[in-house]
Amino acid sequence: MSEEQKKPENRARPTTDELRKFIAEDWAPRHPGATGLSEAARYAAARRDAVSAAFPGERLVIPAGGLKVRSNDTDYVFRPHSAFAHLTGLGGDREPDAVLILEPRDDGTHEAVLYFRPLAGRDTDEFFADARYGEFWVGARPTIEDLETELGLTARHIDEFADAAVKDAGEVTVRLVRDADRDLTRQLDDQRSSETTDQDDLTEADEELAHFLSTLRLTKDEWEVEEMRRAVEATRHGFEAVIAALPEAVGKGRGERWVEGVFGLVARHEGNGVGYDSICAAGDHATTLHWIKNTGDLREGDLILLDAGVERESLFTADITRTLPANGTFTDAQREVYDAVYAAQEAGLAAVRPGNRFSDVHAAAIRVIAEHLHAWGLLPEGVDVEATLDKDHGQYHRRWMVHGTSHHLGIDVHDCALATREEYLDAELRPGMVLTVEPGLYFKADDLKAPERFRGIGVRIEDDVLVTEDGYENLSAAMPRTSAEVEGWIREVQDRRG
Numbered sequence: 440m441s442e443e444q445k446k447p448e449n450r451a452r453p454t455t456d457e458l459r460k461f462i463a464e465d466w467a468p469r470h471p472g473a474t475g476l477s478e479a480a481r482y483a484a485a486r487r488d489a490v491s492a493a494f495p496g497e498r499l500v501i502p503a504g505g506l507k508v509r510s511n512d513t514d515y516v517f518r519p520h521s522a523f524a525h526l527t528g529l530g531g532d533r534e535p536d537a538v539l540i541l542e543p544r545d546d547g548t549h550e551a552v553l554y555f556r557p558l559a560g561r562d563t564d565e566f567f568a569d570a571r572y573g574e575f576w577v578g579a580r581p582t583i584e585d586l587e588t589e590l591g592l593t594a595r596h597i598d599e600f601a602d603a604a605v606k607d608a609g610e611v612t613v614r615l616v617r618d619a620d621r622d623l624t625r626q627l628d629d630q631r632s633s634e635t636t637d638q639d640d641l642t643e644a645d646e647e648l649a650h651f652l653s654t655l656r657l658t659k660d661e662w663e664v665e666e667m668r669r670a671v672e673a674t675r676h677g678f679e680a681v682i683a684a685l686p687e688a689v690g691k692g693r694g695e696r697w698v699e700g701v702f703g704l705v706a707r708h709e710g711n712g713v714g715y716d717s718i719c720a721a722g723d724h725a726t727t728l729h730w731i732k733n734t735g736d737l738r739e740g741d742l743i744l745l746d747a748g749v750e751r752e753s754l755f756t757a758d759i760t761r762t763l764p765a766n767g768t769f770t771d772a773q774r775e776v777y778d779a780v781y782a783a784q785e786a787g788l789a790a791v792r793p794g795n796r797f798s799d800v801h802a803a804a805i806r807v808i809a810e811h812l813h814a815w816g817l818l819p820e821g822v823d824v825e826a827t828l829d830k831d832h833g834q835y836h837r838r839w840m841v842h843g844t845s846h847h848l849g850i851d852v853h854d855c856a857l858a859t860r861e862e863y864l865d866a867e868l869r870p871g872m873v874l875t876v877e878p879g880l881y882f883k884a885d886d887l888k889a890p891e892r893f894r895g896i897g898v899r900i901e902d903d904v905l906v907t908e909d910g911y912e913n914l915s916a917a918m919p920r921t922s923a924e925v926e927g928w929i930r931e932v933q934d935r936r937g
Contacts, residue, residue, distance in 0.1 A: 454568060463562040472585035479528030479753055480590045482662040483684050484551075485550055487526050491541060491549040497612040499541040499549070500604055500627065501526055501652070502620040506535050506571075514683065516712075520619035521754065521850045522652040528752040531711050534580075538623070543611065551592035554600035556880055557583045558904055605630040614648040616924055617718050653857035656849050658871035663849065664905060666755040667873055670710065671903055671914045673749035674757040678706035678918060681745060682763065682929050683936040685737075690767055694737025695719040709781035710749040715852045716755025718746035725762065725897030726881040728842060741765045742773055744897055754850045758875055759915050760901030767929040769922050772892040776880050777922045781899045783807035783878040784920070788932060791868065791876065791904055797865045801844040804878040811838045811880075817888065838888070845874045848903055868906045873914070877901030 490499065503519040517532045524530050527539055537555035544550060556572055558580040559565035567575040574580070586594040595603075604627060605613065613631055617624045631641055659667065681688075684701045688694035698719040706713045720730040721737040725744035737743055742764055748757035762777060764770075769777060785806030809824045818827055818835050827833040847854040847863070855863065855874075869872075879899030882889040902915045919928040 454564065455835070459562070461565070462567050464742070466561050469579070472525070472582055473589035473590065476591045477528055477589050478662065479530070480592075481528075482660055483526055483528040484591060485660070487541065487549070487551050489655060490651065491547075494541075494614065494648065495547040496543045497614055498543060499648060500613065500615040501539040501541075502616060502623050503534055503537040503539075504619045504830065505622070518754070520616065521656075522616050522649070523619065523880050524754050525652070525656060525850055526551075527592075528753075529590070532587065534619075536597060538604075538620075540600075542603075542844060550930060552603070553586060553590065553592055553594045554597045554603070555586065556597045556746055557581065557586075557594070559759065560773065585850070601626075612644065615645050616649055616652065617642070617645045618649070643814065644910070645672065650857045650859075651731040653855050656851075656863055657847065657855050657862070657866075659849060659873055659905075660871070662788065663755060664866050664871070664873070666751050667755050667757070667849070667903065667905070668747050668914055670714070670751050670755050670757040671759070672917075673705065673709040673751075674747065674759050675915070675918050676709060677702040677747060678761060679932050680705050682932040684843040685743075685763070685765055685929070685933070688737045688743075688831055689739055692736055694743075694765075695721050695724070695733040695735045698737070698743060698745060699733045702745070706747075706749040711752045711754065712750055714748040714750035714758065716814065718744065718760075720744045720746075720897065721765070722896040723884040723897070725899075726883045726895070727897075728879075728881070737765050739766050740770065742769075742896065744899055746899065746901065748852065756848070756850075756852050756913070757903055758848055758852050758901065759903065759918065760877055760879075760899045761918060761920075761925065762898045763925060763929065768926055773896055773898075774922050777898050777900075778884070778895050779808070779811040780878055780880050780900050781921055782811070783844075784876055784900050784902070787876040787878060788902070788904065788911065788913065791874070791906060793868055793870055793906060793908065795868050797845065797866050797868060797874070800874070801878060804844040804876070805836065807842065808840050808878060808880065812839060815890065817890075838886075840879055841881075842879070844878050845876055848873045848875055870906050874906070875901050875903055930937075936937060 462710055501523050503523040506514040506517055509515045517535045518604055519529060523539055534555045535815040537553060538550045541549035542552055544911050565573050570576045583594045615627055632638060680701050681698050699717050702717055703713055716731040718730050719733045721735050721743045722741040724730045725742060744762045744763050746760040748759060751754040783804040786807045787800045790799045790803040809827050812818055813888050822835055827835045877899055881897040882893040884895040886894060900920055902913050905912045905914055919925050
């Protein structure tokens, strides 16, 4: 980004009429824009219909969100709010500051209207002088006609949004996704408060909308499932690139950074980027559950726990973990821990079937973890497997596996986060749900309760599974899981890539 992109007004350069005229002249015709409805938009329309049916007669405001400052006058790469992307089909870094309004009709349905900043003419100052929106600075934007064609909804200039959002506010309930754009939320709160009741009532109404939009993603349609398959496949490519690069990661130093960079290259090339900050945890760092600093070395005898996923342009992401021996072979102690985690994952996977509760997956996996810890003599004297699994007492196994075994996965890596316990942990699994199964064991290097041979070993195995009519499909089944298969995978990939 050049220094001029966001220069303050005191450094703005004067523009003359002569310069404006000169810049506006002699441009070739633009390439045609959108030529038809996008596949993503076809499915987004059905989701909007579900939202419309849940909130008849109400105006619903779903912002994309705006750019966020990274440092001084530079921004982070834009990512639209998940609810906005889910209801429009716009992903990637598309349309910062846009807002979707579902405007109520008299018949109880809604008209979908997208407010955004369309492409400016070449005879405008915005074209060459606006560092935030100008085509010279950030590239061409779609026209209103382009977005209407691509998305199958009504599009309007963002300048019309303010009046549209609050018209008849005293007569029409207006709900807003509050966390998408905090500046817009403050603006609408002020306007709505003058027409309606107190702030608590507004917030409660907004939270009901946010909750509905979150739980709308609990089951995936066929297009979403296909996006998940593609995200998983790209993620496999990223893991195999890392496996091929393990010798370099060991030899160059700061191997965690090398692994992060290799995976990130594939993620950026085959998708939108990473779906979350990659965990590239070597040695004892693997015992820190969310190790995203990735500052450590990768040594010859280490395991590296790679928890990473490629995000598609649609924003659907994979979330896979494999624990890999840097030199291609597990030590006896590493294999002992790894095989225990694998057995726990097998038990968790077996519990994934319609009619079972979401929490049954964790219960099955954690029982196997507890059985191994008991067999190793790590539970307190007199505490057996049943005692440690007692939720009101015990829970001693959590010293070595503190996290849950599963979470919903989709357009967010921890999808459907606003679902209640009854809708999430206590809910029955249904076909179309996508979830992770990811038990682990983590023995910190300074854990004196752990056997010395286990200290500094952290293992997690994670796969993404689709609930089917009669069980589950492991979407990441092409990525080997047993200790012997992982060793063979490393040999195969490294031999293949030279």
